[in-house]
C-alpha cells in the first residue's frame with residue numbers, strides 16, 4: 126500500500142510541478158525549507174525518503190539506516206557547553222546514513238550506496254522509486270568509506286551488476302596505495318567493479334550534466350557533485366546542526382581536518398551564493414537544506 130502511495134505521489138509530483146500534494150508532512154517540509162512554487166517535495170510516511178524536483182532533475186534523499194540516529198557530541202572534540210545549550214544538541218546531533226538518487230528523462234544515478242548491512246533500506250527504497258538494482262545505470266561515489274560503498278557488494282557479488290561506477294582518481298589512488306590493513310574493503314570493491322569503473326578528475330562533467338567538485342579533506346578525493354540547483358555534499362557534514370553554524374568543528378572521521386574545514390566553508394558559501402539545495406549523506410530528515 127505504501128509503495129502505491131509513493132508511486133502515486135511521485136506521479137503527482139511529476140505531473141503537477143506547480144501545486145503541492147495534499148499532505149501535511151509535505152507542507153511542513155516545504156514550509157521549513159522555504160520551497161518555492163516551482164519545487165515539488167514529497168516525503169514518505171516513515172521520513173526515510175524525501176524527493177525534490179527542480180529543473181528536470183528529481184532528486185531523492187534515501188535514509189539507509191532503519192531507525193533515527195543521533196551522532197554523539199564526543200565525535201566532534203571539545204564543544205563548549207554554551208554552544209551545546211544554544212544549539213539544543215545536548216542529546217547528540219540528529220544524523221543518518223544515507224544515499225541520494227537522481228532521476229531525469231535519460232538516466233538514474235545513485236550517489237553512494239550506504240552500508241549494505243542487513244536491515245538497510247536502500248534497495249527497498251530504490252524499488253519504491255521505480256529503480257531496480259539490475260537496471261541502475263550509474264553510481265557516482267563521493268568517497269570510498271565503508272558506509273558509502275558497502276551497499277555495492279553482497280556476498281562478494283555486485284549489487285548493481287549493470288551500473289558504471291564513478292570515483293575521483295585522487296580518491297581511488299589514495300585508497301589503493303594505503304597499507305593492506307586499512308583498505309581491504311576498498312580493494313575488494315575495486316576488483317569487483319574493475320570492468321565498470323570510471324575514474325574522473327575534479328571539475329569533470331559526468332553524464333547527465335553532473336559536475337564533480339573538489340571537496341577533499343574528509344578523504345583525499347572527497348567529491349561534491351553539482352546537478353543543476355542540487356549539491357550532493359557527501360560527508361562534508363556529520364553533525365549538520367553544529368557544523369553548518371560552526372564549520373570549524375571536525376568529526377573524528379575527517380582524515381585531513383584542515384582541508385575538511387576549508388572544504389566545508391567553501392561549499393557553505395558556494396551554496397549560499399548560488400541558492401543551491403544541499404543534500405548530505407549524514408543529514409537528518411528531510412535530508413536537504415536550502
Ligand SMILES: [Zn+2]
Nearest residue numbers: 270272360406
Ligand atoms: Zn560517511
